[in-house]
Amino acid sequence: MPELGNEVAPPEWPGWPDEGCLLESLRSGSESAYEALLERFQLPVFNLVQRLIDDSSEAGDVTQDVFLKVFRNVTAFRGQSSLKTWIYRIAVNEAHNRRRWFGRHKRAEVGLEAEGDGLGYLDHLSDAARSPYDLALNEEWRSAIEKALEGLNPVFRSAVVLRDLEDLSYEEIADVLDVSLGTVKSRILRGRESLRKALVEQLEPSRGLHFTPQTAAD
Known part of the structure; x- marks a missing residue:
């Protein structure tokens, strides 16, 4: 034994x-x-x-x-x-x-982000690298994130899903997508920010919900 x-x-x-x-x-x-x-x-x-x-x-x-x-x-x-x-x-x-x-x-492709230059809650978040899934405190929020994912540009959507849901390393994602590590990190950052914006638009105005930024290393 x-x-x-x-x-x-x-x-x-x-x-x-x-x-x-x-x-x-x-x-x-x-x-x-x-x-x-x-x-x-x-x-x-x-x-x-x-x-x-x-x-x-x-x-x-x-x-x-x-x-x-x-x-x-x-x-x-x-x-x-x-x-x-x-x-x-x-x-x-x-x-x-x-x-x-x-x-x-069947339908037109969904754009990456809604147009508009006004400042919103996202402009004041202190930790841009934090995974949106760290904010999913319950199943309702997870459902909202799944819905928000549908609106992302597929290029950024793939990177975010592979990193935050499939938990692949940056190196593995670079291999899967056949791009450089720098491109992977850029796509994840931009995808997360777009996802974050979609979540705020979806949850904050109608529910009065607020995200509490916390420092988290990725």
């Missing part, structure tokens, strides 16, 4: 020694490897897609498209990134493609 404090961490891929072994089995067409991949990523990918497209009822179809692309292209994947970031990159691209389709065929 291992000593207390020296327990071996459970494997990321139960039944598989490591990601490399799983990839080899995927490339050889192993059904059990495909099942392991779906078990690990199907729900996270569905949740990610649902937050990136405007019609959540389409999330299931988009998720299916994501895994079709994964299975078709896994033999060409050479491990330049982790399997997770590669799958997330495909998911983000598929979600953006679906959003563009809706923009052309």
Whole structure:
């Protein structure tokens, strides 16, 4: 029996020694490897897609498209990134493609921010880097944030979702979005500020709610 404090961490891929072994089995067409991949990523990918497209009822179809692309292209994947970031990159691209389709065929794309130069509550917030999800004190606020996300420009929306909801590192997000670290940080900052503004417009005027700025490191 291992000593207390020296327990071996459970494997990321139960039944598989490591990601490399799983990839080899995927490339050889192993059904059990495909099942392991779906078990690990199907729900996270569905949740990610649902937050990136405007019609959540389409999330299931988009998720299916994501895994079709994964299975078709896994033999060409050479491990330049982790399997997770590669799958997330495909998911983000598929979600953006679906959003563009809706923009052309069903409704105009939502802009990043409402027009207007007046100063508001956001201009006095002391900590611009604080995650909006740190402000979500209850389920009502979380619901408001989900609604506010729908109004973000998809470029900034992806960065905010990957960071604040999926908890990916800046490096992982840069890999998923295929941009530099500086671009990732800029998109997250701008997306958070737009999200913050949408929340204030949504909650403060009608409910008299006020955000209490606190210092928080990201």
